Amino acid sequence: MSTPDLPLLQIGGAGGGGCGDGCGCGSDGDYAHDPGECGLDPDLAQLLVDAGLDPVLVEDVAHMAIEEDLDGGVDVTTVATIPEDAMATGDFTAREAGVVAGLRVAEAVLSIVCTDEFEVERHVEDGDRVEAGQTLLSVRTRTRDLLTAERSALNLMCRLSGIATTTRRWADALEGTKAKVRDTRKTTPGLRALEKYAVRCGGGVNHRMSLSDAALVKDNHVVAAGGVAAAFKAVRDEFPELAIEVEVDTLHQVREVLDAGADLILLDNFTPSDTEEAVAIVAGRALLESSGRLTLDNARAYATTGVDYLAVGALTHSSPILDIGLDLRSEGSERD
Template sequence: MTLTPDLTARLAAAGLDAAAVEALARATVAEDLAGGVDVTSVATVPADARGSADFTARVPGVVAGLPVAEAVVEVVCGTDVEIKRFVADGDRVARGQVLFTAVGATRDLLTAERSALNLMCRLSGIATLTRTWVDAVAGTGAAIRDTRKTTPGLRALEKYAVRCGGGVNHRMSLSDAAMVKDNHVVAAGGVAEAFNAVRAAFPDVPVEVEVDRLDQIPPVLDAGADLILLDNMTPFQLREAVALVGGRARLESSGGLTLDTAREVASTGVDYLAVGALTHSAPVLDIGVDLRD
């Protein structure tokens, strides 16, 4: 581990594995250099030049991934860099607002720039989109939840960005909770049969069961499902499901959700709206670097 103790502690406080973040930072920089050097910076910037790089929001949004971007800067610049922070992950930021400033060797700052931005822009885009959904259902009691539709290798960071935007996380992996979907139902011979098979094999694991018809709810409810996913149901059907369950299990609406319909769906009484778009379709937040001598 070569990250500073301060940054390591901040990553841990955010629920992130500092060693994994450092490894990702090194991999992104290695990909950018491809075994060589930053030929443009080496050719145009004196070796002893020092500067300040302001990481600045080009558009309004919600920021996420600041310590991840800092990890990239530390990997490239080593201990010879000073970070000045002006905002925290989860903050709403305005166009033109400086998020943090890195002071160090100019060549190193320019080498780190794109790798740091690639990660922070991606994570901030997820946080910004999540906050939009959270704002859309504010006051209803429903929470916005992510899915496993994440970028391979970036799941922990992307789910962290969802939290920064005010959303909540679904399971992190296939092993920490069960999700009985249509293909499992086919394999097991029925919804209740699939649920009972999971419960028998893994009695301590939370089990969520996907249903797409109201008549499928009573059997899994009686079997003891912790959470029922209501797939592609209309607001009318969702209200019927809420009444049928009567608080005996948590309910999650999924499929076909849009920002335009989010509040109507949330107002039916479901506990969660599952939104895969938070991670698979979020546009990046435009953040740039302004170098000062």
């Protein structure tokens, strides 16, 4: 694909996540922090807000990544080999085809490290399909700062782009059906908001962001409460304002929780034929989500039964990274 280059921006030097569109938890997308509280450039902070991310959280993740990499010291190799006043331009480049996510997160990492202003040239946006060899982001700044930030920025961008790429494969497999691929809470601790953002970049939708924004009655809750209907009633009585999803593993339980008033029913390890029967039983009175036994090979078979969602924990817990690298230009060279 060919994406027009976006404007050259000047980014300032030293200086809870929202759900965003496509979240199925019912949240209104409010943030835990005022974007003005963060130390990021205001324009970058606003771009993160527009993407459904909390800039304070992104700034915290960027700090954590850099602090972990420096471990209280300095980048000894870079300090020893690069003059303090040297400048360079680096191109973040896709090594393979995929869907990109986390470009603004990478910029946040750079803004934490760079001691002077740096220039950013954006060639693509999060959610774009990219080809091997395509330049995603170009940055001009002090060489030392660029190299010190390189790995932390790439770790986050490669991880998020990998999730977006895997999600896009599932979304493509479901195209033409009403079903949407949806994530779970099987996320990397501390990175949930970013990983769920990457799912949205890939064309998926989010399930609940936390244990508190929606209820999901699972098998252990059923055992503890003495039955699926009893578990559902207990949650409804305690939290009447919340949407309640109930996990079932038999068609009898589908009828039971439907009669109890469940908003969404999770069909755990159903076959496609049993899923089709569950769809007929529910007849539009609740949303249905398939979980377990799902692969890209059988995704469409489940989607065509009429379910609303396919729950795929592998989007966030098992996606391989998308290989992205940083190519430093020699002074005086021009990018093609």
